[in-house]
Amino acid sequence: MSSKMKAWICNEYGNPADVLQLNPDVAVPNLKEDQVLISNSCASSVSKMKAWVYDEYGNSQDILKLDADVPVPNLEEDQVLIKVVAAALNPVDDKRMLGLFKLTDTPLPTVPGYDVAGVVEKVGSQVKNLKVGDEVYGDINEKALDHPKENGSLAEYTAVEEKLLALKPKVLSFTEAASLPLAIETAYQGLERSGFSAGKSILVLGGAGGVGTLVIQLAKYVFGASKVAATSSTGKLDFIKSLGTDLAIDYTKENFEDLPEKFDVVFDTVGQCDKALKAIKEGGNVVAIIGSVKPPASLFVVTSNGSVLEKLNPYLESGKVKAVLDPKGPFPFSHAVEAFSHLQTGRAIGKVVIHPI
């Protein structure tokens, strides 16, 4: 929370019209043991905010600008206004900024950011369950590539449909919660689409990434995999084993498709469909989230859904499934461009998070 606030102040006695001054930079009072801090400012009284914005397609380093005067988004009836506490980056943010999805994108200018964790500041008239003050998290774009929102989560406020959100598990920090939505929903939906179930074996291509780290954990601890194999480079093998991988494959030293062991499902987060098809058992499935595919492999795009987060909350609360934050982060809001540069290396471990805002 900001340590500064705006307040009317008088520095001398006299007529209010003469002595009262509006000061935007007054220190928020420190609390005594028996006090509560009451906020009487709500976003409805705040009309402008700071946000990262781009108004042309290109490389984030060239086009992303920090704007302190962006209008706070208006609320639709089924939306809540969230005071953003943490946001997370996804490769789709970078690809969208490059214009790869411009045919189905929302017109520019755009505030990027799909993943958010924060506090409900205001609710629309049709909001049924969430209320002001609730701590929530979610992926703000129901269809990742079909007209994602103009006002994303790399901002002080964002407006999101209630159905895309879930209450943040108390045990998770806002940074941990922000790291999860798009990646964990992709992991869950991909496992469901592949028909994965208890007792089956799975090979995860890209085990150390934002999605792969969650596929490993969900397959093992939620779906009840008989065996989890995963690929990563040499330096990340122990890390993916720590997430639950039974067989960590160093793709810089061996070709997974040449191994004698075959799997019921291969979850491809890297774009290696042809090789993946050589790694499945007779009747097995390949589910991919990137690249071109051919049967029996299938490719899908994640759909944001708060009920998936609600379903997985118990596993997050128990610690069976853990958020994975890239150790180079979290990146403070003012360092969003550096955060995108790290994501662009393709070497991120887990998720790149932006905090504090």
Ligand SMILES: NC(=O)C1=CN([C@@H]2O[C@H](COP(=O)(O)OP(=O)(O)OC[C@H]3O[C@@H](n4cnc5c(N)ncnc54)[C@H](OP(=O)(O)O)[C@@H]3O)[C@@H](O)[C@H]2O)C=CC1
């Ligand atoms: N269809 C959909 O709905 C979605 C698609 N995606 C897409 O899926 C891809 C993965 O997303 P995400 O996990 O967030 O990406 P990340 O940026 O988090 O992936 C980085 C990780 O990928 C690993 N990696 C890179 N190349 C290989 C390789 N050849 N073999 C094994 N691991 C590799 C790296 O590990 P190392 O350093 O060891 O190589 C690194 O840890 C992206 O292209 C993204 O756009 C993501 C979410 C949803």
Ligand SMILES: CC[C@H]1OC(C)=C(O)C1=O
């Ligand atoms: C079709 C893959 C595309 O969709 C998402 C969400 C990405 O990150 C992609 O690359």
